[in-house]
Amino acid sequence: MGKSKVIMKTKDIFELNKRNFKAYLRKPLRPKSEKIVTNSIQWVGHATTIINMEGKIILTDPVTKHLGYMKRLVKPSVNLKNLKIDYILITHGHMDHLDYSVLAGLDKDATVISSKGVKKTLKIIGFKKINILSENEAYKDENIEIDAIRANHNGKRYYFFGYKDSNSYLIKGSKKSVLFAGDTAYTTVYKNIKADAAIMPVGCYKPDEFLKMHCSPEQAFKMFKMMKAKQMIPIHYKTYILAQDDDNETLKRLNTINDGSIKIVDVGQTIVF
Numbered sequence: 725m726g727k728s729k730v731i732m733k734t735k736d737i738f739e740l741n742k743r744n745f746k747a748y749l750r751k752p753l754r755p756k757s758e759k760i761v762t763n764s765i766q767w768v769g770h771a772t773t774i775i776n777m778e779g780k781i782i783l784t785d786p787v788t789k790h791l792g793y794m795k796r797l798v799k800p801s802v803n804l805k806n807l808k809i810d811y812i813l814i815t816h817g818h819m820d821h822l823d824y825s826v827l828a829g830l831d832k833d834a835t836v837i838s839s840k841g842v843k844k845t846l847k848i849i850g851f852k853k854i855n856i857l858s859e860n861e862a863y864k865d866e867n868i869e870i871d872a873i874r875a876n877h878n879g880k881r882y883y884f885f886g887y888k889d890s891n892s893y894l895i896k897g898s899k900k901s902v903l904f905a906g907d908t909a910y911t912t913v914y915k916n917i918k919a920d921a922a923i924m925p926v927g928c929y930k931p932d933e934f935l936k937m938h939c940s941p942e943q944a945f946k947m948f949k950m951m952k953a954k955q956m957i958p959i960h961y962k963t964y965i966l967a968q969d970d971d972n973e974t975l976k977r978l979n980t981i982n983d984g985s986i987k988i989v990d991v992g993q994t995i996v997f
């Protein structure tokens with residue numbers, strides 16, 4: 725078993741490199757960029773979304789560049805440097821969710837809400853309002869409440885150091901609420917959460933070992949169904965090749981399970997909630 729596992733891993737890495745190399749030969753796609761209106765969500769790409777919550781702008785896990793040799797397949801739908809931002813949410817330290825060079829170019833008046841391990845660097849970059857949340861802690865001001873929920877995901881940025889914490893966030897306005905799951909493997913932690921929309925990750929689930937850290941499209945849907953949420957918006961695919969799953973297959977699987985409550989969007993599309 726040991727040997728076959730090693731061979732499998734080498735084969736996986738080879739496949740991943742091959743698919744990323746092929747991506748180098750293609751130009752990144754230019755997505756549409758629909759208007760962001762009151763109470764809406766735009767998928768900017770991967771785990772980056774712009775949530776308009778009752779007029780306030782919330783940006784999640786802002787990452788817009790290539791990830792080392794992993795090329796971005798589609799350009800971000802919005803130039804985030806020009807965006808007036810009220811809140812930036814960071815779920816965890818992985819490279820596909822936290823890029824300091826991107827954060828450095830963003831609106832420094834924004835309030836940042838993050839899991840542990842980023843405060844010093846964010847201060848150096850120029851952010852003044854930084855709030856670190858652990859599991860079951862909340863940020864509150866006159867506009868909004870943001871609750872941190874523990875995702876089933878080891879968010880360590882580096883192998884030997886960093887924090888394991890990986891947050892999901894429930895964002896509550898006066899009338900509306902949105903769940904942003906970040907990265908998570910299957911968990912029952914979202915049970916009975918009320919939300920007008922649940923933004924769920926659906927990529928990075930192959931080979932099976934990845935299911936310890938991430939969820940399949942079916943598992944994302946099952947978690948969504950446990951909530952009292954009106955619609956599920958699938959993200960965390962179609963932007964980078966980080967694992968062995970194929971985006972067309974993911975899309976097919978989402979279409980198969982969709983009972984009308986999954987709002988399948990492309991990068992750059994806006995969904996009203």
Ligand SMILES: [Zn+2]
Nearest residue numbers: 818877879907
């Ligand atoms: Zn992650």
Ligand SMILES: [Zn+2]
Nearest residue numbers: 818820821907
């Ligand atoms: Zn991720």
